[in-house]
Amino acid sequence: MTELMLPERQNRIRARLAQEGRVLAADLASEFSVSEDTIRRDLREMAAAGLCERVYGGALPVGLGNTSLRQRMSVAMERKRVLAQVAVRQIVPRSVVFFDAGSTHLAIAEALPDDLALTAVTNAPAIAVALAEKPRVDTVLVGGLIDRVAGGAVGARAIEALSGMRFDLCLVGTCGIDGEGGLSAFGYEDAALKQFAIARSSRVLVAATTEKFSIAAPYAVAKAAQYHCLVVEDDADPARLQIIRNEGCDIIVAARGAASAA
Amino acid sequence: MTELMLPERQNRIRARLAQEGRVLAADLASEFSVSEDTIRRDLREMAAAGLCERVYGGALPVGLGNTSLRQRMSVAMERKRVLAQVAVRQIVPRSVVFFDAGSTHLAIAEALPDDLALTAVTNAPAIAVALAEKPRVDTVLVGGLIDRVAGGAVGARAIEALSGMRFDLCLVGTCGIDGEGGLSAFGYEDAALKQFAIARSSRVLVAATTEKFSIAAPYAVAKAAQYHCLVVEDDADPARLQIIRNEGCDIIVAARGAASAA
DNA sequence: CAGGATTACGCTTAAACGTGCATAACCCGG
DNA sequence: CCGGGTTATGCACGTTTAAGCGTAATCCTG
Numbered sequence: 406m407t408e409l410m411l412p413e414r415q416n417r418i419r420a421r422l423a424q425e426g427r428v429l430a431a432d433l434a435s436e437f438s439v440s441e442d443t444i445r446r447d448l449r450e451m452a453a454a455g456l457c458e459r460v461y462g463g464a465l466p467v468g469l470g471n472t473s474l475r476q477r478m479s480v481a482m483e484r485k486r487v488l489a490q491v492a493v494r495q496i497v498p499r500s501v502v503f504f505d506a507g508s509t510h511l512a513i514a515e516a517l518p519d520d521l522a523l524t525a526v527t528n529a530p531a532i533a534v535a536l537a538e539k540p541r542v543d544t545v546l547v548g549g550l551i552d553r554v555a556g557g558a559v560g561a562r563a564i565e566a567l568s569g570m571r572f573d574l575c576l577v578g579t580c581g582i583d584g585e586g587g588l589s590a591f592g593y594e595d596a597a598l599k600q601f602a603i604a605r606s607s608r609v610l611v612a613a614t615t616e617k618f619s620i621a622a623p624y625a626v627a628k629a630a631q632y633h634c635l636v637v638e639d640d641a642d643p644a645r646l647q648i649i650r651n652e653g654c655d656i657i658v659a660a661r662g663a664a665s666a667a
Numbered sequence: 668m669t670e671l672m673l674p675e676r677q678n679r680i681r682a683r684l685a686q687e688g689r690v691l692a693a694d695l696a697s698e699f700s701v702s703e704d705t706i707r708r709d710l711r712e713m714a715a716a717g718l719c720e721r722v723y724g725g726a727l728p729v730g731l732g733n734t735s736l737r738q739r740m741s742v743a744m745e746r747k748r749v750l751a752q753v754a755v756r757q758i759v760p761r762s763v764v765f766f767d768a769g770s771t772h773l774a775i776a777e778a779l780p781d782d783l784a785l786t787a788v789t790n791a792p793a794i795a796v797a798l799a800e801k802p803r804v805d806t807v808l809v810g811g812l813i814d815r816v817a818g819g820a821v822g823a824r825a826i827e828a829l830s831g832m833r834f835d836l837c838l839v840g841t842c843g844i845d846g847e848g849g850l851s852a853f854g855y856e857d858a859a860l861k862q863f864a865i866a867r868s869s870r871v872l873v874a875a876t877t878e879k880f881s882i883a884a885p886y887a888v889a890k891a892a893q894y895h896c897l898v899v900e901d902d903a904d905p906a907r908l909q910i911i912r913n914e915g916c917d918i919i920v921a922a923r924g925a926a927s928a929a
Numbered sequence: 930c931a932g933g934a935t936t937a938c939g940c941t942t943a944a945a946c947g948t949g950c951a952t953a954a955c956c957c958g959g
Numbered sequence: 960c961c962g963g964g965t966t967a968t969g970c971a972c973g974t975t976t977a978a979g980c981g982t983a984a985t986c987c988t989g
Contacts, residue, residue: 410967411966411967411968427672427675430945430946431944431945439968439969440968440969440970441945441946442946442947442968442969442970443967443968443969445945445946445947446967446968449947458674460672460673460674461672461673461944461945461946461975461976461977462672462944462945462977463672465672465674465675528808530792530793530794530795530796530799530808531792531796531799532792533792533813534792534793534796536813537792537813537815537818543812543813544812544813545810545811545812545813546790546792546808546809546810546811546812546813546820547808547810548807548808548809548810548811548820548824548825548828549807549808549810550805550806550807550808551795551798551799551805551806551807551808553799556799558808558810562810562828563810566810566824566828673976673977673978692935692936693935701978701979702978702979702980703935703936704936704937704978704979704980705977705978705979707935707936707937708977708978711937723934723935723936723985723986723987724934724935724987
């Protein structure tokens with residue numbers, strides 16, 4: 406077997422993932438005649454780029470049931486709940502709020518108090534289910550083809566459905582935040598929908614767990630200047646927050662335990 | 668059987684849970700060639716993540732987050748699962764299927780086998796969430812204002828979204844069945860949506876628990892001649908079934924215990 | 930209420946892991 | 960041609976993880 410260049414190797418790994426539904430680090434190492442270390446590095450990179458999901462012993466393709474929202478819900482749930490507690494206070498009664506898909510927003514939907522009257526619009530079925538529990542919330546579902554990874558409807562139909570609406574507040578999710586506070590997403594259509602929702606909202610709020618700061622996703626969604634409020638955890642890097650604050654964003658730090666604002 | 672990685676194993680357990688309604692630790696251990704201890708660990712983790720309910724000897728599925736739907740689920744949960752097992756066999760691979768809102772259809776969505784490829788269209792967020800767990804199902808969400816009672820989107824926007832589609836199979840719910848097999852619904856808009864979906868489907872299947880035969884809902888949806896197949900429980904009144912059969916419907920009786928049919 | 934089945938818990942082992950570092954290949958501006 | 964810088968890779972190290980085993984506690988059943 407002729408020696409492969411790095412991108413070739415990663416492409417082959419992707420192909421095998423798609424074809425066989427899984428890859429083992431040891432297999433790949435012997436197949437490509439490289440050390441398992443190298444393979445692990447590849448898999449780590451690919452996972453960071455959203456091309457696969459890292460598991461012990463190898464990797465699995467994204468969205469094979471393992472990336473269900475419910476699964477993501479189970480990781481860092483506690484942290485997301487803390488963010489949600491704070492974010493909920495930013496919602497003014499009787500306003501029209503867009504809930505973007507995402508586990509953090511699911512936590513926010515669950516955290517809504519029972520006496521809060523609201524018109525909620527969402528493209529994520531799981532969020533719609535959570536909202537149905539809230540007696541005073543009218544829920545509008547945005548239809549379209551469901552993106553497994555995003556966990557919500559995206560694409561032309563979803564955009565079309567949004568085009569007749571305006572929101573008082575947009576809760577937009579992000580897959581990664583760069584140094585200047587720029588948001589990015591893993592999916593092309595997902596990114597487009599987020600941009601569209603932002604453009605139709607008078608106020609935009611982003612809630613992000615700390616790990617989002619070390620993830621770079623391929624598709625840009627918005628710069629810091631385009632959203633108004635960022636809710637972060639108390640272990641976020643203050644230097645980076647200051648940069649974003651300088652762009653004109655309000656930053657709310659959700660302290661664990663006592664959820665107080667700054 | 669090739670050795671499975673941890674997330675794969677847990678996914679399979681989930682699949683079996685959804686499909687068979689329960690799992691036994693001992694069975695899973697021998698099936699996956701791991702110790703029961705490992706299986707118990709899996710089940711414990713899954714239970715902690717809210718993916719199943721731990722019981723002595725194995726685990727049971729846990730309903731989705733929706734309370735009202737969940738309540739309805741738990742009432743006739745077991746009966747609906749039996750209906751679902753039978754109804755699933757009526758779904759031909761690679762077809763386009765409309766799932767009307769309703770707890771019975773939620774049970775059907777959960778009962779879909781993992782290897783069934785399908786395009787599913789639904790107006791119920793809870794069903795969309797269940798479908799998202801199925802790796803080979805493309806899910807299209809029908810948007811609109813959510814009707815709390817029906818548990819799905821209804822009204823003008825939902826109708827509009829449906830108007831560009833045609834279905835190979837329509838799983839339509841009913842609130843009541845009258846003496847001649849006529850279907851009825853509690854909601855005006857809900858009834859309209861059902862009629863619209865039926866009109867756009869080449870085949871229509873109704874799954875109804877026995878209590879539906881003694882309920883009369885205010886809005887008529889369809890007569891027996893308009894649907895092709897009715898799945899009922901084994902305690903349904905044969906005389907009434909015969910009347911409906913005379914209208915030209917196939918009737919499939921789902922026997923409890925042995926869910927075997929042609 | 931006794932006995933077998935099932936379970937949680939702590940411990941152990943081997944595999945897989947991430948990291949830091951060294952090496953070698955390559956690129957590119959002098 | 961040459962020397963600094965970058966990149967891909969492999970290796971050694973200590974760490975983490977998954978899974979099995981033994982034991983004692985717990986649960987069902989008759």
